[in-house]
Amino acid sequence: MFKATVDPSSIAERFLAVLRAAVSSDPAQLSLLVPDQGYPSTFLKLTHNLAPPGKSFDRLEIRSAADNNPLALQPENRKVINATLKLMVTLAVPEVGVTEVALHGILCAINLDKDWIEVSVDGTSHHISGLAEAFDDVIGPVVNRRVTVRVRLGPAQVSRFDDIELDE
Incomplete structure (x- = not known):
């Protein structure tokens, strides 16, 4: 499956970079990391589902073994992601009568x-x-x-x- 040895820490760092971009208020950050236009909305939706809604718990920390800067997902992140997803839909060609x-x-x-x-x-x-x-x-x-x-x-x-x- 892989042509070369894959470093697990580089996979973890890339995963965290995608999550950080997904929760940022700048959709361009995610597009830079995930250039295939079919995937940014998928990563946003999956990250949205990771972020706690705030009723049963209100913080989820994700970190790699080598990272001293954990990513903390909170209910506010869900709002940012919803706004980003809505912006992505708004920028798409509007459908008449929808x-x-x-x-x-x-x-x-x-x-x-x-x-x-x-x-x-x-x-x-x-x-x-x-x-x-x-x-x-x-x-x-x-x-x-x-x-x-x-x-x-x-x-x-x-x-x-x-x-x-x-x-x-």
């Missing part, structure tokens, strides 16, 4: 093979498709729990998935 909506309810059904989830909001089920970039290890653990799902509501009231977050 509205962004946040649904607060229970994630009651999931089918990653068929690319959809269902969220029950006040007894009404909402079918949401387009999970292409969603990870089963992010969505799976929140089944039957309160979540906030951000969707794009398009023509004919079709809901397309943007993001999901556990409500704690």
Whole structure:
């Protein structure tokens, strides 16, 4: 798999550099470290899920064995990442007739093979498709729990998935 010996400390340092860039308020930092345009939003979403929501705990420190400067993830980092993700979507070409909506309810059904989830909001089920970039290890653990799902509501009231977050 690897052509040369890989130094574990360099992997850890690169991982921490990506996390630091993800929680910075400058999206260009992450783009410099992750030049493939398909991945920055993925790293942002994964880092968002690492940052504590603040209800069960409010600080997560990550450090490498050789690093004297740990990265502390806090609830404020989630807000910064949300703003960065929103900026990335805003900078993309806007879709005509599409509205962004946040649904607060229970994630009651999931089918990653068929690319959809269902969220029950006040007894009404909402079918949401387009999970292409969603990870089963992010969505799976929140089944039957309160979540906030951000969707794009398009023509004919079709809901397309943007993001999901556990409500704690």
